[in-house]
Amino acid sequence: MKYPIGIQSFERIIEGGYVYVDKTELIYRLTHESSICFLSRPRRFGKSLLVSTLENYYRGRKELFRGLAMERLEKDWYVYPVFHVDFNGSDFTREGILEERLADYVSGWESGYGLSSGDDKHDLGGRFLKVLRSAHEQTGRRAVVLIDEYDKPILDVLDVDTALEDRHRNVLKGFYSVFKAADRHLQFVLLTGVTKFSQVSVFSGFNQPDDISMSMDYESLCGITQEELDRYFAEPVARMAADYRCTAEEMRQRLKLQYDGYHFSDRLTDIYNPFSLLNAFSKRRIYDYWFSSGTPTYLVRLLTHFSENMNELTGKYYRPEEFIDYKADMEQPLPMIYQSGYLTIKDYDMDFNTFLLDFPNNEVKNGFLTVLATSYLKPSEETGGWIREVVRTLRAGNPEKLCTLFTSFLAGIPYTMRRKEDEAERERYFQYTFYLIMRLVSVYTVYVEKVQSQGRVDCIVETPEYVYIFEFKLDGTASDALRQIEEKGYAREYASDSRKLYRIGAVFSSETGTIGEWKAVCSDE
Numbered sequence: 001m002k003y004p005i006g007i008q009s010f011e012r013i014i015e016g017g018y019v020y021v022d023k024t025e026l027i028y029r030l031t032h033e034s035s036i037c038f039l040s041r042p043r044r045f046g047k048s049l050l051v052s053t054l055e056n057y058y059r060g061r062k063e064l065f066r067g068l069a070m071e072r073l074e075k076d077w078y079v080y081p082v083f084h085v086d087f088n089g090s091d092f093t094r095e096g097i098l099e100e101r102l103a104d105y106v107s108g109w110e111s112g113y114g115l116s117s118g119d120d121k122h123d124l125g126g127r128f129l130k131v132l133r134s135a136h137e138q139t140g141r142r143a144v145v146l147i148d149e150y151d152k153p154i155l156d157v158l159d160v161d162t163a164l165e166d167r168h169r170n171v172l173k174g175f176y177s178v179f180k181a182a183d184r185h186l187q188f189v190l191l192t193g194v195t196k197f198s199q200v201s202v203f204s205g206f207n208q209p210d211d212i213s214m215s216m217d218y219e220s221l222c223g224i225t226q227e228e229l230d231r232y233f234a235e236p237v238a239r240m241a242a243d244y245r246c247t248a249e250e251m252r253q254r255l256k257l258q259y260d261g262y263h264f265s266d267r268l269t270d271i272y273n274p275f276s277l278l279n280a281f282s283k284r285r286i287y288d289y290w291f292s293s294g295t296p297t298y299l300v301r302l303l304t305h306f307s308e309n310m311n312e313l314t315g316k317y318y319r320p321e322e323f324i325d326y327k328a329d330m331e332q333p334l335p336m337i338y339q340s341g342y343l344t345i346k347d348y349d350m351d352f353n354t355f356l357l358d359f360p361n362n363e364v365k366n367g368f369l370t371v372l373a374t375s376y377l378k379p380s381e382e383t384g385g386w387i388r389e390v391v392r393t394l395r396a397g398n399p400e401k402l403c404t405l406f407t408s409f410l411a412g413i414p415y416t417m418r419r420k421e422d423e424a425e426r427e428r429y430f431q432y433t434f435y436l437i438m439r440l441v442s443v444y445t446v447y448v449e450k451v452q453s454q455g456r457v458d459c460i461v462e463t464p465e466y467v468y469i470f471e472f473k474l475d476g477t478a479s480d481a482l483r484q485i486e487e488k489g490y491a492r493e494y495a496s497d498s499r500k501l502y503r504i505g506a507v508f509s510s511e512t513g514t515i516g517e518w519k520a521v522c523s524d525e
Helices: 010-015 024-033 047-058 069-073 097-113 124-139 162-176 226-232 232-241 248-259 275-285 297-303 334-339 362-377 383-396 399-409 422-438 478-488
Strands: 034-038 082-086 143-148 186-193 316-318 344-349 356-357 446-453 456-464 466-474 501-507 515-522
Touching: 010 047, 010 162, 010 248, 024 069, 047 143, 082 097, 082 124, 097 162, 124 162, 124 275, 124 383, 143 399, 186 446, 186 466, 226 232, 232 248, 232 275, 248 275, 248 297, 297 446, 356 399, 362 383, 362 422, 383 466, 399 422, 399 501, 422 446, 422 456, 422 466, 466 478, 478 501, 478 515
Parallel strands: 034 186, 082 143, 143 186, 466 501
Antiparallel strands: 316 356, 344 356, 446 456, 456 466, 501 515
């Protein structure tokens, strides 16, 4: 089986014999039920392949769709004039690049329809309008416009160059405004991107496009569903199961925990990350492929403006308007975190029309928190190596070495990061530091602030051989922390568990910024 990793061309996939998850029934429905659409999906989620498939469909290339649902559904196979704008591959941090890219597109289209720019060289929108009108008149078919990653010129400079960001927004607004004037010349328009800048005027020059990003009808237009995984990839799952010395069902569960968990509507259909899944099948190893393919630098920049911590964002219910529309407010990065794929919908409350947001899967949770912890805590030692050493120590059942590792890591955090002026902020900083560290080491089952019948335990870590119950105190005593574990009965649910259990009381010193006192008690003692 050939996997189309990094291939975004529909014709290349079909002609090259690569595996293609058939989305053409949804594409047929979209093209016959919508006119001007917008689709937001995370990067590397198949948006460019969708655009390429649409381009080949509207160009009437029937031979490429042989054996797919589209061959059965489409009877006419009309050929339309197609105008494809792709903003991938350019660095828009340099002034003038956006205008150059658009001018190249428009000039090429003008040549194809026998037009010249005349005196309107800088009026890209007006020139594009003439192209669309000529295409309609010369072919007798309305035009199809496909714009891939429409927001990249803005994301590249977001929170880096405000003047260039405003300039790009105005250029795009002028270019996209042509859709309103050219309405009678248009058959279908699709804009794809990561974010929806509906509140910052990019779309204000024409009627708002139909946002299908959270439509139940098109939630699986990009990505791979569980049904599709079982239908197309049973063979590679079996091969990986043999490599990992587990059953096929166990392998499916591993893949699900690592790459599944995205939901794009209140129907909550599970969607796998296609980039990571195909890479895992190709290399026959579970790894953080999607996250490692690009660091969310603009998100880290936004989070530096943000007053809330990630543990205060995740696991909460939100109204749609709180996370769907981006409002160009540096103090409110939640919509961009969600639309970029680092949070997703996990539940829907129909009574209140609110959505629970959390990390989609282990790949995203671990990768994002690693970047966030490094940015927030600025430790002196390399985070990845420290995490691996902590995991090995947990596996070996060595709580004293664990104390040394925590102490050294916390001691490496700059004083300026941990200095807080009032007690409430010191407590908040301590809680967030603790949250990030424990989420980082969640290779094993980790419960942070787990609610039990008698109270909320700070942290429980479960490994195949050991259970660790942590109670952390700020400027208290380790004995007080251990006493709370006993009095609240945090270990009670593990009374019949055969694993060795450690109760650990740890004190975080606001003066030194590291572990002040640490006591560990084994269940066998």
